[in-house]
Amino acid sequence: MYLLGGVTSSIAAVEDAARKAGTSPADQTQQSRAQVKATIQNIREGLDKLEIDFRATPELQPYYIKLAGVAAGAATAEEKASASQFDAAGRQLLNVVNRLTDVLLLMRTTE
Helix, strand or coil: CHHHHHHHHHHHHHHHHHHHHCCCCCHHHHHHHHHHHHHHHHHHHHHHHHHHHHHHCCCCHHHHHHHCCHHHHHHHHHHHHHCCCHHHHHHHHHHHHHHHHHHHHHHHHCC
């Protein structure tokens, strides 16, 4: 997550400098943007699978209610990244991480 923030800050700085200079962003910036988008997509796909696993596993079903929606949060981050709103996408992913942490804490306290 923190690396994502650094990458998106670098992308924004390069794009801002290019705009000020009247040039287009470098190919490297475009590749970095594509990589960030792909990473967020992979996160969303993993969270989709996690939700399915929690819903389908009897031992995990009690925690599903707290977990439900994290994939949708990641999908929102994915949409924001696709719209080049990388800062907003990162903030959305932090919300997802906080929800996941809450689920883990709940699971630990009910052992």
